Amino acid sequence: MRRLLLRRLLLALPTLLVAATIAFVLAHLAPGSPAAALGGDFGAPGLVEEIARIQGLDRPLAVIYAEWLLRLAHGDLGFSFRAQAPVAELIRDRLGVTLVLGVSAILLAMLFGIVLGTVSATRSGGRVAVAAFAVLQAVPVYLIAQLLVLVFAVWLGLLPIQGLEDPRATPLGLSALLAERARHLALPIVALGLGQLGFVALLTRARLREELCRLYVTTARAHGAREAALRFRHALPNALLPLLALFGSRVGALVGGALVIETVFALPGLGRLAVTAAVARDQPTVIGVVLVAALVIVLANLAVDVLQIWLDPRQREAA
């Protein structure tokens, strides 16, 4: 177990370096300079050059890369041109929103997706379910979001439309604040989770059907086990293990989905930070966000590994 963890962590370093270097190359090859983006939609003679000089943008790319690597080695993500603040601080302020959104959506999707996938994994039918899951997975997340807003916020008036809290409310105590946040995050989480739910249900169903053909299931059935017990107690745990690995790979897609959800619901998250930074050619911020997104994915995969070992007696003993 410890060896595996160590290996994983060692592997995380090249992963992060690759991710950050891709972002660095993209950001620095992009046409247009951050100096041009900082000035606004109006030009004046010499202005761009003056801003570039002040911000140190007129140096050769290799120098900037070397300096960036050196800083990164010291855990310094640099300073954002656009926001005039350390990149680490910008990311820290937004990571919470994106994580809460992503983790809740994944949990929601897993819970309902696994149950629905298991229920629909019948021998004959289930085609309607497959089609339904596929459709759920296929509707763009921003449309799901706006349709949810139309129903639950505009027509029924049950939930707020946007933001993290009501800016008109007087300062709240901790519990009231949490309740307020939960109310504001309900629709974003459901919108993000629904698309993932289709995916989880489809995969659960496929795995479970494979599992249901195994000998031990036939044996259990011969022993008179009930169909529901067969599926939930016997087949599901075995089917879930390989599924876990796929959930790990899903985190990456979720980061992208979160970007859209943050835009629709006007939430201050990482995805939006990346887009505004890209438009402003704010290279340190762009690279920082990609780096942190990669880190989140690495950690999620690590968590999945640990969970897998912990859940699987065979692997537990081997480790």
Next chain:
Amino acid sequence: MFFTRLILATLLLNLCAPLAGAQTRGGTAVIAVPSDPGHLNPAITTSAPVQQIAASLFNGLVSLDETGAPQPDLAQSWTITPDGLRVTFTLVPDARWHDGQPVTAEDVKFSFESLLFRFHARTRAGLAPAVEGIDAPDPHTVVFRMRRPHAPLLRQVDVLEAPILPRHIYGEGDASQHPANLRPVGSGPFRFENYRKDDTVVLVRNETYFKPALPHLDRLVFRVIPDANTQIQALLAGEVDYVVRVTPGDVRRLQNRGVTMVDTRGGAGGSNCIMTVGFNLERPLFADLRVRRAIAVAMDRQQMLDLVLFGRGRVAEAPISSGIPWAHLPGALAAHPFDAALANRLLDEAGRPRGPNGERFSIDMFMYATFTRYAELMRQQLAHVGIALRVRFVDAAGLADAVFARRDFDTTLISYCNGLDPAIGVRRMYDSANIGRVPFSNAAAYRNEEVDRLFTAAGATVDETQRGEQYRAAQRILAAELPYWWLVEAVLTTAWRNNFEGFAPWSGQFAERAQRLR
């Protein structure tokens, strides 16, 4: 009239009118803005997201009313010598910064010399070259010594063009990365309270504002809501009270829904804007006037106005906006009405016949992705005369690079804001000194000595009638040579809920006099 102002929800506004007499203090207004400002220093950028919010924290020397006429702000009065070379502003005696220090002439001198003339693109390009020096003979007197008479001066010293910042705060260190850019100290009607990036900026009432009894509102909360659909839903649901920009399509959705909508020609981010196609005159294809004219007459601008803007605006009649009536030349472009047959004839004459697939040639057009509906329509219209349009979406940095720095483009679609005076926002488009050096200026690379001379002369003339003649003469040349093709003048629509009144969307300090009803 400088600004046309249409009150749409007239009926609802009338219902509210009797209430307006009852002056109310207090209340919070939640304002939806489309993008995060990044920082809150309006003196170092012309970026609209910064100006929209930060202007409420500061004052200019003057403020501009609905018609664009200067009114007292930090300056209670001003005098201009007959030769136009000395402009003296007398500051209000009791204005104070939010930290209690008095506002002095030294602050004004500092703001112009160290911030605005260096970092504020419009002021750097439009005012700095005309100013020889700024003196502060006593704490309440500021004197601008001019190199030459400069007619637009008073329209260039409001809070959007030239906000005044405290020297004792911003005077130390690098202004472009100053800590106070995130915790601004100003003199304006509202004080800074906090800024959560990508989320909210909260401003509170300045209790010691130098204008008596103002402002009425206790708090302004700016909510960053990037999605236009979400902004509209939030406004209708009452989560938001004020939406800075409503798209023409959404105006229909808001009609008769308890919302006041006001059309302006401007405000933070630019005024009197004309959607303009720029031809890259350095490309041989566009060196031919017949090709430029063919593209111009191939475009059905009325259809553009109807379909893209839902009729909210007007077809451009001249190179200078109708919002600057004394310089505008009505009917200047009447010689180029929509005429696809003429376009075909011109292209044939220019030696650009149709190929076997009916296509004559293809051109690219660089633009922001937000102009996609213009692009779709132009693509259709140009296809009719055998021109294939290849649209390229870029953001501001990409546009500055492709069109202005590298000049690797055929045509570009830009919303050129004329400003309140042609010297601010029009001259840059035609000034041959700007070619290739200055972003968002002379995209066409147009070069005409007579036009250069007319713009220079008009900038240095004081008499408005005489200036108007010079600008009209320039427009006659431009309309004949067509370095650009001017499409439509868009109106900008601002919306707020009917339980508020007194917003001034044309001004930087849009909420200075706003109040909550009941």
Next chain:
Amino acid sequence: MNRVALAYLLGLGGLLAMMVAIAPTGGIQALPMSRAFLPPGAAHPFGTDDLGRDMLLAVAQGARTSLLVGLVALGLGGGIGVAAGLAAGLGPVVLDEALMRTTDVVASLPTLLIAVLAAAFFGGSAMLVALVLGLTRWPVIARLVRAETLTLRRLPFFRAAVALGCGPLRLGRRHVLPQLAAVVAPAAGVIFGGAILAEATLAFLGLGDPELTSWGRLIAAGYPFLDDAWWMWAFPVAAICLTTALVALASDAIGRSD
């Protein structure tokens, strides 16, 4: 491949072929214009869009782009994934180790974020989306293929083939590839649908391909008219849903065939 799966795929193929057939060639400008915002009716079964173009023809035209994006991503991702998985499963341990570590690295890249950034920097392009997704989403397939190959290696028929002197190439082609369909099908469906959806996401963010009509761009174009012209977004959404549903049903049927 079994008959049910084939039927779904044929249905999908027929539908798409029909769309491509009725779509006017020559780009977006080839669509005829009539009145804007006409609801679905006899003249325009899917209504008209904000500029008066027939939505049926637009959806048909979008089919080509969206399919191309899905297929290119699938071809790249599937090709690299199967090749890497087979090589890792059949090749020497060193190769296996190297390939799997590469897979781990690529699997941890935030793919959609990278696609969004690339489009923001270099301009939206449908092919760019397909390339980025194809080049970054293959690890799922590689892992599945490798696992399946390792399982097969332990089976008697495989050992017999090895004993008879089959080389790794022939082993891979004759004995492993045919067994893979069931394992790879669901993941392949996900890559295919994922690419079409990613293209739609980018279009929403204003990073779509301005030159090509795609379902994603049509949906994004209809989004500002969400509640007053439902037909502008509902039909392209239906097209994406139908396609992904048929692909999912086909891969479900393939998975069941063993």
